[in-house]
Amino acid sequence: MGWCLKFVLSKEIIIKCEEHILVPAMVNQLALQASSLGVEGEGIWLALGTIGMLLGMFYFIADGLDVTDPQMNEFYVITIMIPGIAAASYLSMFFGFGLTEVELATGRVVDVYWARYADWLFTTPLLLLDIGLLAGASNRDILTLVGLDAFMIVTGLGATLMKIPVARFAFWTISTIAMLVLLYYLVAVFGDAVSGSDPDTVSTFNALRNIILVTWLIYPVAWLVGTEGLNFIGLYGETLLFMVLDITAKVGFGFVLLRSRSVLGGGEAPTPSESAADWSHQTPLY
Amino acid sequence: MGWCLKFVLSKEIIIKCEEHILVPAMVNQLALQASSLGVEGEGIWLALGTIGMLLGMFYFIADGLDVTDPQMNEFYVITIMIPGIAAASYLSMFFGFGLTEVELATGRVVDVYWARYADWLFTTPLLLLDIGLLAGASNRDILTLVGLDAFMIVTGLGATLMKIPVARFAFWTISTIAMLVLLYYLVAVFGDAVSGSDPDTVSTFNALRNIILVTWLIYPVAWLVGTEGLNFIGLYGETLLFMVLDITAKVGFGFVLLRSRSVLGGGEAPTPSESAADWSHQTPLY
Amino acid sequence: MGWCLKFVLSKEIIIKCEEHILVPAMVNQLALQASSLGVEGEGIWLALGTIGMLLGMFYFIADGLDVTDPQMNEFYVITIMIPGIAAASYLSMFFGFGLTEVELATGRVVDVYWARYADWLFTTPLLLLDIGLLAGASNRDILTLVGLDAFMIVTGLGATLMKIPVARFAFWTISTIAMLVLLYYLVAVFGDAVSGSDPDTVSTFNALRNIILVTWLIYPVAWLVGTEGLNFIGLYGETLLFMVLDITAKVGFGFVLLRSRSVLGGGEAPTPSESAADWSHQTPLY
Numbered sequence: 047m048g049w050c051l052k053f054v055l056s057k058e059i060i061i062k063c064e065e066h067i068l069v070p071a072m073v074n075q076l077a078l079q080a081s082s083l084g085v086e087g088e089g090i091w092l093a094l095g096t097i098g099m100l101l102g103m104f105y106f107i108a109d110g111l112d113v114t115d116p117q118m119n120e121f122y123v124i125t126i127m128i129p130g131i132a133a134a135s136y137l138s139m140f141f142g143f144g145l146t147e148v149e150l151a152t153g154r155v156v157d158v159y160w161a162r163y164a165d166w167l168f169t170t171p172l173l174l175l176d177i178g179l180l181a182g183a184s185n186r187d188i189l190t191l192v193g194l195d196a197f198m199i200v201t202g203l204g205a206t207l208m209k210i211p212v213a214r215f216a217f218w219t220i221s222t223i224a225m226l227v228l229l230y231y232l233v234a235v236f237g238d239a240v241s242g243s244d245p246d247t248v249s250t251f252n253a254l255r256n257i258i259l260v261t262w263l264i265y266p267v268a269w270l271v272g273t274e275g276l277n278f279i280g281l282y283g284e285t286l287l288f289m290v291l292d293i294t295a296k297v298g299f300g301f302v303l304l305r306s307r308s309v310l311g312g313g314e315a316p317t318p319s320e321s322a323a324d325w326s327h328q329t330p331l332y
Numbered sequence: 333m334g335w336c337l338k339f340v341l342s343k344e345i346i347i348k349c350e351e352h353i354l355v356p357a358m359v360n361q362l363a364l365q366a367s368s369l370g371v372e373g374e375g376i377w378l379a380l381g382t383i384g385m386l387l388g389m390f391y392f393i394a395d396g397l398d399v400t401d402p403q404m405n406e407f408y409v410i411t412i413m414i415p416g417i418a419a420a421s422y423l424s425m426f427f428g429f430g431l432t433e434v435e436l437a438t439g440r441v442v443d444v445y446w447a448r449y450a451d452w453l454f455t456t457p458l459l460l461l462d463i464g465l466l467a468g469a470s471n472r473d474i475l476t477l478v479g480l481d482a483f484m485i486v487t488g489l490g491a492t493l494m495k496i497p498v499a500r501f502a503f504w505t506i507s508t509i510a511m512l513v514l515l516y517y518l519v520a521v522f523g524d525a526v527s528g529s530d531p532d533t534v535s536t537f538n539a540l541r542n543i544i545l546v547t548w549l550i551y552p553v554a555w556l557v558g559t560e561g562l563n564f565i566g567l568y569g570e571t572l573l574f575m576v577l578d579i580t581a582k583v584g585f586g587f588v589l590l591r592s593r594s595v596l597g598g599g600e601a602p603t604p605s606e607s608a609a610d611w612s613h614q615t616p617l618y
Numbered sequence: 619m620g621w622c623l624k625f626v627l628s629k630e631i632i633i634k635c636e637e638h639i640l641v642p643a644m645v646n647q648l649a650l651q652a653s654s655l656g657v658e659g660e661g662i663w664l665a666l667g668t669i670g671m672l673l674g675m676f677y678f679i680a681d682g683l684d685v686t687d688p689q690m691n692e693f694y695v696i697t698i699m700i701p702g703i704a705a706a707s708y709l710s711m712f713f714g715f716g717l718t719e720v721e722l723a724t725g726r727v728v729d730v731y732w733a734r735y736a737d738w739l740f741t742t743p744l745l746l747l748d749i750g751l752l753a754g755a756s757n758r759d760i761l762t763l764v765g766l767d768a769f770m771i772v773t774g775l776g777a778t779l780m781k782i783p784v785a786r787f788a789f790w791t792i793s794t795i796a797m798l799v800l801l802y803y804l805v806a807v808f809g810d811a812v813s814g815s816d817p818d819t820v821s822t823f824n825a826l827r828n829i830i831l832v833t834w835l836i837y838p839v840a841w842l843v844g845t846e847g848l849n850f851i852g853l854y855g856e857t858l859l860f861m862v863l864d865i866t867a868k869v870g871f872g873f874v875l876l877r878s879r880s881v882l883g884g885g886e887a888p889t890p891s892e893s894a895a896d897w898s899h900q901t902p903l904y
Contacts, residue, residue: 116758123762127769134773134792141785143776164772186402190409197413200450201420204429213427220420472688476695483699486736487706490715499713506706 088285092140095289099133102297109304121309124176125300128169132296135165136289151210156273157281162288163203169296170195176303177232177254180247181240191231198224202266206274218275222266229259243308250306254299261295374571378426381575385419388583395590407595410462411586414455418582421451422575437496442559443567448574449489455582456481462589463518463540466533467526477517484510488552492560504561508552515545529594536592540585547581660857664712667861671705674869681876693881696748697872700741704868707737708861723782728845729853734860735775741868742767748875749804749826752819753812763803770796774838778846790847794838801831822878826871833867 103126110122138144144161171192178188198221205217232255240251268291269275272284279287303309389412396408424430430447457478464474484507491503518541526537554577555561558570565573589595675698682694710716716733743764750760770793777789804827812823840863841847844856851859875881 116756120758123758123765127765131769134769134776134789137788137792138776138780138785141780141782141788143780143785184402186406186409193409193413197417197420204420204424208424208427208429210427213424213429216423216427217420220423470688472692472695479695479699483703483706490706490710494710494713494715496713499710499715502709502713503706506709 088282089140091282091285091289092136095136095292096133096140098289098293098297099129099136102129102293102300103133106300106304118309121176121179121303124172124179125304128172128176128296128300131168131172132165132292135161136292146207148207148209150214154277158206158274159285160203160206163199163206166202167196167199170199173258173295173299174232176299177251177258178236180254180303180309181236181251182243183236183239187231187235187239191228191236194224194228194231198228202269205269214274218266218269225262225266229262232258246306247308250303250308253302253306257295257299257302261291264291374568375426377568377571377575378422381422381578382419382426384575384579384583385415385422388415388579388586389419392586392590404595407462407465407589410458410465411590414458414462414582414586417455417458418451418578421447422578432493434493434495436500440563444492444560445571446489446492449485449492452488453482453485456485459544459581459585460518462585463537463544464522466540466589466595467522467537468529469522469525473517473521473525477514477522480510480514480517484514488555491555500560504552504555511548511552515548518544532592533594536589536594539588539592543581543585543588547577550577660854661712663854663857663861664708667708667864668705668712670861670865670869671701671708674701674865674872675705678872678876690881693748693751693875696744696751697876700744700748700868700872703741703744704737704864707733708864718779720779720781722786726849730778730846731857732775732778735771735778738774739768739771742771745830745867745871746804748871749823749830750808752826752875752881753808753823754815755808755811759803759807759811763800763808766796766800766803770800774841777841786846790838790841797834797838801834804830818879822875822881825874825878829867829871829874833863836863 106122106126106129110119110126113119113122135144139159139161144159144164146158146160148156148158150156174191174195175188178191201217201224202221205214205221208214208217236251237255240248243251264287268279268284268287271278272287273279273281392408392412392415396405396412399405399408421430425445425447430445430450432444432446434442434444436442460477460481461474464477487503487510488507491500491507494500494503522537523541526534529537550573554565554570554573557564558573559565559567678694678698678701682691682698685691685694707716711731711733716731716736718730718732720728720730722728746763746767747760750763773789773796774793777786777793780786780789808823809827812820815823836859840851840856840859843850844859845851845853
């Protein structure tokens with residue numbers, strides 16, 4: 047913590063150093079440099095989020111350049127789109143665009159980054175599409191999950207924009223219940239679909255499923271303790287938390303998916319194309 | 333009407349009693365109780381709408397718990413989603429969230445529940461998907477209808493939010509024409525698709541088609557005579573009317589669909605799975 | 619230019635005559651008549667855009683009335699929807715509905731017709747669907763392009779609504795890069811898909827591809843020199859430019875597509891139904 051003392055002239059920064067004592071020194075150093083460049087408060091996390099998503103996207107693009115198999119290519123296209131959309135969303139929030147103020151009935155004014163929800167509305171279905179295709183789930187099951195997911199995001203946005211506290215917590219509850227049903231469905235139905243696959247695919251599926259389970263479950267908690275909910279954590283810490291969650295759930299997810307032997311088609315593992323071919327024998331209702 | 337006299341101290345409530353003399357006494361009693369709980373004006377209908385949609389949703393969930401056939405399951409998933417989305421929309425309107433004010437060029441200020449349109453944008457395509465799957469219509473025909481439907485809802489929202497009266501009625505006309513084309517297409521093309529099915533399916537299709545025809549045709553009339561249009565009916569009566577229409581068109585529709593022998597797969601009726609299998613031999617263009 | 623002198627009493631109109639000296643006299647005459655009817659400024663181009671889109675739509679409807687082949691019908695349905703959506707968007711802009719003001723950080727207030735983006739969000743995917751179906755591209759490739767397209771439109775809307783100039787140009791750059799990737803993909807991947815088709819289909823594809831390449835590339839330039847960007851061209855000229863581009867890219871496109879022998883199924887050309895059938899042997903992943 048010694049190096050924080052160099053900035054004693056800026057009371058605000060020192061307070062932040064003390065608040066976020068657990069953040070690795072490198073990140074904090076970056077935050078201080080950004081601050082000296084005129085980026086204030088949570089803007090640093092939005093900038094880091096943008097950079098992280100862009101790095102993830104370009105890594106996946108570079109990784110996928112020599113992929114020729116159409117079914118493998120599909121995983122790459124989806125997985126590249128996810129951090130691409132998130133990067134645009136983070137950049138817009140960095141520029142202060144996706145930010146609005148909600149004046150609660152209690153008089154408290156909440157700064158809300160609604161652009162997150164626009165991001166999540168498109169990226170979370172793509173994540174579910176990725177893991178659903180890997181599991182060999184039916185189109186019907188994938189679409190059911192996407193429907194639940196969209197309902198979860200839209201009711202979560204409703205919770206965020208409402209003015210009456212009881213309405214906010216009611217919609218938070220609805221959105222969280224939708225998420226729990228979704229996660230149960232993911233574990234039960236997609237888990238069932240993948241169970242006949244080769245060990246590599248099952249192991250990749252389990253890793254991705256666990257990333258989703260752990261990160262997604264933290265989101266409603268972050269909302270609840272953050273500025274939108276009980277206001278235990280300020281906007282600065284909340285933005286950092288969401289940034290770490292978003293990078294893990296999107297770039298980390300993509301990294302695990304695209305590094306797996308089952309996607310890369312090595313060995314005698316059934317490639318996505320084969321499991322995809324299976325589905326076409328099922329009923330393609332949509 | 334005698335029991336209304338008990339509330340003579342509250343002029344507003346008495347007037348409402350007189351206005352809505354045709355409403356069953358039980359519903360009116362509920363309205364009065366809600367009023368004593370602090371729910372004013374049309375809020376009672378929004379509360380009843382929320383409850384009605386939730387009851388419908390939970391009934392369909394309970395009814396579908398023991399369904400194992402994937403194709404039957406699909407009808408359940410779609411039909412459960414419809415009142416679920418509507419319940420979230422009604423609850424948000426009850427909390428005053430989906431409400432905005434439009435100041436017309438004439439100076440009149442219209443209270444608009446725009447959340448209805450967000451609801452309808454997702455639930456009406458699901459209703460068309462339900463009846464389209466039952467009829468064994470091609471994906472192409474279902475998607476054509478969904479496209480027309482989205483156009484109808486978006487232009488209807490445009491009509492509702494515009495400030496110049498002539499613009500409002502112009503967009504009402506466009507939206508209504510889109511609906512008439514949609515209903516014609518539903519009767520002609522879906523009716524043609526179902527004509528070779530077994531009597532049970534045809535009879536269920538006809539019942540559902542009639543529910544759509546009768547309820548949907550009332551919506552533009554309700555808009556026209558309601559506060560958004562000529563203002564013959566106040567917001568209180570209009571909200572009641574839309575609530576009754578919504579419950580009928582969603583919960584009533586689902587009840588008829590899920591109770592039919594053709595969906596339940598009884599007898600030698602072609603189950604949805606068989607008609608679905610037929611489509612896969614057609615051209616799945618999307 | 620002589621006839622402009624008749625209107626010397628109205629300074630504003632004369633200035634417009636002088637500014638747009640290259641516009642054909644007939645169109646200018648119309649503008650003057652509209653002006654005398656109370657339509658001011660760029661409203662004339664929005665009215666002409668509405669009329670042009672409606673004429674296109676009704677022409678395509680009349681042309682398609684006797685089409686019975688389901689796959690041909692599909693091209694008609696898509697191509698009719700495109701100017702239909704655009705007509706509704708133009709009419710709403712004509713009524714001043716899709717217009718908002720953005721106050722830049724520099725203090726300049728920009729009049730923005732955001733309804734364009736609502737239009738483009740639905741019509742540009744339909745255009746890509748049309749050319750993709752003609753080319754016999756896989757569902758996967760069509761959906762990749764539609765995803766890129768939606769990203770392009772949404773980031774373009776972001777560019778238009780942001781307040782900080784550097785943010786506006788950053789998002790313009792992102793949106794334009796997405797468009798360049800999209801156009802490259804269109805030329806390379808769709809071009810590859812169509813290469814085995816009959817000469818008629820290839821020639822129609824090339825004509826449509828060129829319409830897209832030429833018109834779409836002008837849009838970001840128009841944004842950049844128009845009021846949203848560097849403000850070299852005023853709202854009047856910009857609205858005219860967008861109107862001409864929109865009519866060409868939608869009605870012109872549809873005219874070329876529906877007049878082609880390959881769509882009309884003449885000769886031994888593979889009809890859409892046949893190429894569609896091919897796809898069903900590919901993997902229908904969505």
